[in-house]
Amino acid sequence: MFRVDIDSDLCSGFAACVDVAPEIFKLDDSGTATLLVPETDDKRALKAAADCPMAAIAVFDAESGERVV
Amino acid sequence: MSHDPTFWILARASGLTAYVLLTLSVLAGIVVKSRPFGSRVRQVVAIDTHRTFAALGLGALAIHATALVLDKTVRMPVQALFIPGLSSYRPYSVSIGVLTAELIVIVYASFSLRKRIGFKNWRRLHWATYGLFVGGTAHGLLSGTDSRRTWALAIYLGAIASVAAATTWRTLAPLTEGEQDVPSRYRQ
Numbered sequence: 517m518f519r520v521d522i523d524s525d526l527c528s529g530f531a532a533c534v535d536v537a538p539e540i541f542k543l544d545d546s547g548t549a550t551l552l553v554p555e556t557d558d559k560r561a562l563k564a565a566a567d568c569p570m571a572a573i574a575v576f577d578a579e580s581g582e583r584v585v
Numbered sequence: 586m587s588h589d590p591t592f593w594i595l596a597r598a599s600g601l602t603a604y605v606l607l608t609l610s611v612l613a614g615i616v617v618k619s620r621p622f623g624s625r626v627r628q629v630v631a632i633d634t635h636r637t638f639a640a641l642g643l644g645a646l647a648i649h650a651t652a653l654v655l656d657k658t659v660r661m662p663v664q665a666l667f668i669p670g671l672s673s674y675r676p677y678s679v680s681i682g683v684l685t686a687e688l689i690v691i692v693y694a695s696f697s698l699r700k701r702i703g704f705k706n707w708r709r710l711h712w713a714t715y716g717l718f719v720g721g722t723a724h725g726l727l728s729g730t731d732s733r734r735t736w737a738l739a740i741y742l743g744a745i746a747s748v749a750a751a752t753t754w755r756t757l758a759p760l761t762e763g764e765q766d767v768p769s770r771y772r773q
Contacts, residue, residue: 529704547704569617571628 517557517578520565524548526572533564533573540564549573592656597731599648601740604725606642607689608744610635611718612751614711619755639693646686678727685720688713718748 520540529547533540537560544550555578565573565585575585613635616626653661665671667687669680692710699707722741731737 528699528707530708546700548700566624566628568628571632 517555518559518561518584519555519576519578520551520553520561521574521576522549522551523572523574524550526570527568528570528572530569532567532569536560536564536567588657590658592652593658596649596652596656597729599645599652600725600729601731601737603642603645603649604721604744605740606638606645607721608718608748610638610642611714611748613638614714615748615751615755619751619758621751621754621758636696643689643693646689650686675728678724681720682724682728685717685724688717688720692717715752718744 522541527549529543529549531543531549533549534543537558540552540556540558540561541549541564542552549572561573561575562585565575573585574583576583613631616622617628617631617635620626620628620631650666653659654663654666659672659674661672661674665679666683669683670676672679672683692713695702695707695710702710722745726732726741729737732741
């Protein structure tokens with residue numbers, strides 16, 4: 517299980533995360549990425565974090581708290 | 586009394602320095618978006634590099650403008666730094682430099698205003714940087730008194746070739762290569 521964190525100050529609305537994992541991320545009215553689920557076991561969250569052009573997404577192992585991406 | 590060349594030398598050196606630093610910022614910006622080095626360059630490092638080179642480039646640009654006003658080799662009134670066409674020295678190419686510099690400041694400032702102006706508008710504005718690179722190159726080559734020197738030509742040609750190569754990469758490569766940043770045990 518992964519815990520996903522979005523730095524909304526860094527997010528610049530590229531929507532790369534939404535392209536990769538639309539079940540986990542969406543853009544709010546201002547164009548900032550928000551989470552649809554706080555935790556997920558969907559590994560696309562990892563790719564979304566790695567793909568973010570602003571490095572605004574962090575993914576942690578929900579059990580250990582270790583940062584994965 | 587002999588003419589003191591200090592500000593003239595400073596104006597030329599800072600102009601070329603600004604060109605090199607802003608070119609590096611353009612290259613780092615392309616790295617941010619197209620990630621040619623994959624996981625070897627962390628995204629946050631690429632972004633910081635992009636912004637740092639832009640800030641340093643703007644600093645060199647400010648020195649360039651100030652030195653031109655203080656120098657007596659070419660007559661450059663303060664208002665000529667802001668209004669195109671007021672420079673009696675190579676007015677057309679200096680005007681290109683003035684307009685390019687003003688747009689560079691706008692693009693730089695837009696980062697802090699990106700939520701207010703909207704992310705899409707901010708990204709659209711960022712596309713102007715390709716035009717600004719062309720403008721900066723034209724201004725340097727046509728206004729610079731060192732442009733015909735071999736070392737100066739090498740700088741311009743190196744900048745043009747590197748930006749052209751990076752742009753070609755950006756066009757041809759997939760948008761992102763983020764998969765390589767995902768630890769192998771988590772890959773799908």
